[in-house]
Amino acid sequence: MTSAPAASRRIRLPDWAAWLGVAPFFVFAAMFLIAPTAWLLVGAFQDGDGAFTLANFVRLGQPSIRLSYALSLEISAASAALGALFGLALALAALRGGLPEWVRPTLMTFSGVASNFAGVPLAFAFMATLGRLGLVTVLLRTLGVDLYAHGFNVLTFWGLTITYLYFQIPLMVLVVTPAIDGLRREWKEAAETLGASAFQYWRMIALPVLWPSALGAALLLFANAFGAIATAYALTGSSFNIAPILLYAQIRGDVLHDPNLGYAVAVGMLAITGLTNLAYLALRSRTERLR
Amino acid sequence: MSFVTLARIQKSFGHAAVVKDFTLAVERGEFVTFLGPSGCGKTTILRMIAGFEQPSAGVIRIGGRDVTHLRANRRAIGMVFQAYALFPNMTVARNIGFGLKVAGKPAAEIEARVAEMLALIKLPDLAGRYPHQLSGGQQQRVSLARALAPNPQILLLDEPLSALDARIRVALREDIRALQRKLGITTIFVTHDQEEALSISDRIVVMHAGAIEQVGTPAEVYNRPKTRFVASFVGTLNTFAGVVADPAAGALRLGETTIFTRAPIEGARAGETRMLALRPEALSLEGAADGANALRVVIEDASFLGAVVRLKARFGDTILLADVFNAVGLALPQPGETVELSFRREDVIVLEGD
Ligand SMILES: Nc1ncnc2c1ncn2[C@@H]1O[C@H](COP(=O)(O)OP(=O)(O)OP(=O)(O)O)[C@@H](O)[C@H]1O
Ligand SMILES: [Mg+2]
Numbered sequence: 075m076t077s078a079p080a081a082s083r084r085i086r087l088p089d090w091a092a093w094l095g096v097a098p099f100f101v102f103a104a105m106f107l108i109a110p111t112a113w114l115l116v117g118a119f120q121d122g123d124g125a126f127t128l129a130n131f132v133r134l135g136q137p138s139i140r141l142s143y144a145l146s147l148e149i150s151a152a153s154a155a156l157g158a159l160f161g162l163a164l165a166l167a168a169l170r171g172g173l174p175e176w177v178r179p180t181l182m183t184f185s186g187v188a189s190n191f192a193g194v195p196l197a198f199a200f201m202a203t204l205g206r207l208g209l210v211t212v213l214l215r216t217l218g219v220d221l222y223a224h225g226f227n228v229l230t231f232w233g234l235t236i237t238y239l240y241f242q243i244p245l246m247v248l249v250v251t252p253a254i255d256g257l258r259r260e261w262k263e264a265a266e267t268l269g270a271s272a273f274q275y276w277r278m279i280a281l282p283v284l285w286p287s288a289l290g291a292a293l294l295l296f297a298n299a300f301g302a303i304a305t306a307y308a309l310t311g312s313s314f315n316i317a318p319i320l321l322y323a324q325i326r327g328d329v330l331h332d333p334n335l336g337y338a339v340a341v342g343m344l345a346i347t348g349l350t351n352l353a354y355l356a357l358r359s360r361t362e363r364l365r
Numbered sequence: 366m367s368f369v370t371l372a373r374i375q376k377s378f379g380h381a382a383v384v385k386d387f388t389l390a391v392e393r394g395e396f397v398t399f400l401g402p403s404g405c406g407k408t409t410i411l412r413m414i415a416g417f418e419q420p421s422a423g424v425i426r427i428g429g430r431d432v433t434h435l436r437a438n439r440r441a442i443g444m445v446f447q448a449y450a451l452f453p454n455m456t457v458a459r460n461i462g463f464g465l466k467v468a469g470k471p472a473a474e475i476e477a478r479v480a481e482m483l484a485l486i487k488l489p490d491l492a493g494r495y496p497h498q499l500s501g502g503q504q505q506r507v508s509l510a511r512a513l514a515p516n517p518q519i520l521l522l523d524e525p526l527s528a529l530d531a532r533i534r535v536a537l538r539e540d541i542r543a544l545q546r547k548l549g550i551t552t553i554f555v556t557h558d559q560e561e562a563l564s565i566s567d568r569i570v571v572m573h574a575g576a577i578e579q580v581g582t583p584a585e586v587y588n589r590p591k592t593r594f595v596a597s598f599v600g601t602l603n604t605f606a607g608v609v610a611d612p613a614a615g616a617l618r619l620g621e622t623t624i625f626t627r628a629p630i631e632g633a634r635a636g637e638t639r640m641l642a643l644r645p646e647a648l649s650l651e652g653a654a655d656g657a658n659a660l661r662v663v664i665e666d667a668s669f670l671g672a673v674v675r676l677k678a679r680f681g682d683t684i685l686l687a688d689v690f691n692a693v694g695l696a697l698p699q700p701g702e703t704v705e706l707s708f709r710r711e712d713v714i715v716l717e718g719d
Contacts, residue, residue, distance in 0.1 A: 260450035263417055264508075266437040267444045268464035268515060278463075282454040 111344065117337035130338035139339065147346075149231060150299035153238035157299075158292035160239070161246020162284075168247075169254045182251070185244035200237050238302065242295050249294060253287035290357035297350040300343065366429060368393040368551050369414070369519060374423035376409055383409050385575045387423070394549045396542065400562040401572030402598065407555045411521050414553065416440050427518055443512030443520045443550075448528040450508055451496035457483075457507050458492040464515035482510040485544060502533040509541065513548065520545070520552045526561065538565050559599045563587060571595045593716045596642045603643045604716070605683045609633045615710070617641065620681050624658040627711040640716040645675070647712035648687035650704060659707045660685075664698045678706060 121127040133139065167173065168181045203210045204221070211221050257280055265275040367390035376384040384406045391397050399407040412418045414425060416437030425433045432440055451460050459466075461482050462475040470478075483489045486506040496504055505525055512520060522541070526534045542565050545552050556562055562569050563583040571578045571586060571594075579591045590596035593604060607617035607624070612633040615626035633639060652659075662678035662685060674697060676687040687706055698704050 258449060260446045261452055263415070263437070264444065264446065264450045264452070264511070265463070265467075266417075267415055267440070267442050267517075268467060268511070269438050269441075270463070270467045271438060274467050278467075279452050279454065283452075 114337050114340050114344065117334055118341045120334055122332075122334060130334050131341075133335055134338055134342055143342065145231070146300060146343075149234050149238065150296050152231075152235045153242050153299045154292050154296035156235070157239050157242025157246050157295045158288060161243045161291075161295075162250055162288050164243065165247045165250050165254055169251065170257075181247060185247040188244035189241050189248055191241055191244075196237065196240055200240075204233075238299050242299060245298060246291055246295060249291040250284075250288055253284055253291075257283060286357045286360050290354045293350050293354040293357070297347045297354075300347060300350070367391060368395075368428060369553075370424075370426045371410070371414070372424045372426070374410065374413065374425065375421045376406070376413060376418065377421045383575050384413075384420075387575075387577060389570060389577070389580070391551060391553065393551055396545055396552045396554065396565065396567045398554045398556060398562040398566040398569045399572055400556060400559060400569050400599070401578075402557055405572045406575040407557075407572060408523055411444075411523050411553065411555055414519070415442050415444055415521055441515070441518045443515070443517035445505065445508045445512050445520070445522045445525045447524045448501065448504070451499075451504055451511070453496050455495075456492065457488070457494050457496075457499070460496070460507060461510045461514050463511060468515060478514055482514050485513075486510045487540070501529050502537055505529065505537060506540075509544070513544075513550070518551070520550050522552065522554045524555055524557070527556070527558070534561075541565070563599070569599075571598060573598075588714075590642065590714060591717050593640055593642070596714065596716060601645055601686060603645065603648075603683070603685045605641055605680075605685075606638050607641045609635055609637045609639055611635060617713075619660070622660060624660075624713065625656075625710050626713045626715060630715055633715075642714040642716055643685070643708060643712060645686040645688040646673075647708045648676075648685065648689070648706045649708065650676075650687075650689050650698070650706065652705065652707060654707070654709075657707050657709050658713070659705045661703060662706050664700055664702045664704060666700055667697050669697075676706075678704075 118130050119126055119128070121129060134143075164181070168177050200208075202208055205211065206222060214221055261279050261283075262275055265279055270278070369389075369391040371387055371389045374384055374387040375382065387406075387410060389397075399410065401407055409418060413420050414427075416432070416435060416439075420433060423433070424431060427440065451457075452463065455463070458479050461479045465475045465478060479492065480489075483492055486509060488503060488506055488510075491499065491503065491507075496507070499507065508525070525541070526538055529537065538561060541554075554562075554565065563586075566583055568580060568582055569586045570580050573594050579586055579595045581589070586595060586599050590599060590602075596602045596604060605619070607619050609630060610616040610618045610623060612630045612635060615629055617624055617626070617630075617639065630639070660680050662680045664676060664678050665684070666677040668675045668677075669691070670688075672691055673688045674691050676689060676698065678685045678687060685706065
């Protein structure tokens with residue numbers, strides 16, 4: 075009759091059953107996050123014979139490693155800043171620029187594909203177009219423009235930064251789109267009835283509401299670029315000194331082989347990526363309060 | 366001349382005609398409500414007055430000036446939306462001061478006006494809060510203050526109460542009306558809630574499918590609905606058909622029974638069928654007074670609602686609802702019982718059309 079007996083008849087799962095439900099998550103985290111991190115951490119504090127040492131971290135201070143970190147950070151920062159800027163502009167234009175209906179889905183699909191178009195295929199595409207014998211390079215040379223004579227080189231800071239932009243911009247588009255969609259029509263119309271110009275609306279409302287999301291997205295791009303090894307390695311081989319390649323060389327390389335130093339390099343990268351992600355999360359919680 | 370005039374406004378989106386030949390004049394200081402079901406075009410008209418949409422045809426004048434093609438930010442209009450329209454990145458004070466700030470007013474003047482508005486909406490302590498720290502009702506009060514702060518010519522409100530719960534809704538609508546009277550601002554209010562419309566308005570514009578069905582005071586619209594649509598949309602109403610017996614005497618036949626209206630039935634001929642309407646509260650169990658009408662009905666159900674008792678009664682094929690006062694000592698009729706329901710001649714509403 076009443077609902078009380080029905081409620082008590084409802085099957086009550088024991089606590090362990092609830093834990094069983096989330097077990098796959100913990101297994102996943104343990105296998106792909108915790109175990110490798112622990113492995114790295116332990117390895118980073120050991121010497122070649124397995125004894126405890128801080129030497130690996132001390133060696134992170136040596137000029138070649140310091141330089142590779144600096145270069146990685148610079149490329150990541152540059153590609154994140156430029157990617158965020160262009161990505162934001164592109165997304166704003168597509169979503170709020172009064173463009174035809176088909177622009178949005180097309181841009182989204184393209185961005186979904188392009189943001190994953192990193193690694194060897196992207197590197198190959200770059201070499202094939204802008205490399206020393208690339209299509210565009212050769213074409214421009216026949217037109218009398220010699221890119222390389224003007225100091226251009228894919229295997230440089232700018233070369234790598236521009237290459238990274240090819241996946242950073244689409245990634246930015248994907249990450250900020252929800253934030254732009256979150257700009258309510260009422261805000262714009264309320265501002266208008268109150269006498270604001272379109273410029274005033276953007277300056278005083280839309281951009282202040284957007285910037286935490288945009289900055290958060292830029293941090294994500296930074297972490298993304300900082301960890302990207304495949305593109306850099308495929309593009310430059312081991313000839314270009316950035317942190318992921320250095321890491322690769324230490325663990326795999328024939329000449330520099332020193333896994334423990336490699337672990338220390340990785341721990342350093344992990345710390346930087348981790349901090350970036352923390353900042354991203356902090357910004358995101360701030361954004362959520364703005365809704 | 367009226368303060369706001371809408372002359373033969375039409376609006377189509379693609380092939381869909383959403384507003385059809387809408388003509389209305391609103392006096393200075395008047396509180397006019399657009400009432401109608403969802404999708405009938407209320408918001409669309411409001412948005413054309415605000416300048417967010419362009420009419421496909423017709424002219425809009427405010428204060429004698431043709432504003433049909435004037436940009437929205439030049440119209441000096443205050444608008445309150447259904448919900449979530451406060452700027453999330455600004456405090457309450459900065460929200461309210463926004464209109465004055467973009468108008469380039471000095472900081473001291475803005476501050477004074479914000480304090481004045483906060484007192485008007487009875488939230489003097491919330492100046493430093495952000496919108497997400499306010500309840501729904503408080504947000505709507507702040508929206509109202511923000512819209513009024515720059516002294517707009519007209520105030521437009523698009524279902525400002527529909528996202529709030531019932532108790533707050535009633536309190537806030539009374540406050541809106543009091544504030545509107547105090548400031549004397551010309552106001553257009555949109556709702557699909559008939560009780561809200563009846564309680565708050567000087568005049569109600571009942572809309573249906575993009576056109577006006579009736580314009581009148583709450584009492585006119587409620588007591589003298591012109592069409593069946595108005596009758597059924599505003600309040601609960603019994604409608605049934607009657608055959609005109611003698612138009613001059615106001616006599617109609619319902620089956621075997623003859624009833625009379627207050628006045629002659631204009632434009633009707635004997636033998637014609639007309640739709641009639643009766644409010645539930647016009648029906649009474651207390652025997653017919655002299656000259657009043659009476660119908661013998663069979664009670665189907667009686668439900669006790671407190672101050673009133675709602676009877677469901679059958680008259681021929683028609684089900685009539687009757688609300689009778691719950692007087693002490695009133696013997697409630699039982700289902701199956703045959704009783705006489707009486708009503709005054711002036712309570713019979715003869716509807717236009719069919
Ligand atoms: N921008 C638009 N494009 C196409 N159709 C529209 C547009 N705006 C409104 N309509 C259509 O116009 C009709 C009237 O819409 P409107 O919003 O004015 O109704 P309303 O009376 O305010 O309804 P509600 O009570 O649900 O708010 C609807 O059928 C709607 O689908
Ligand atoms: Mg509406």
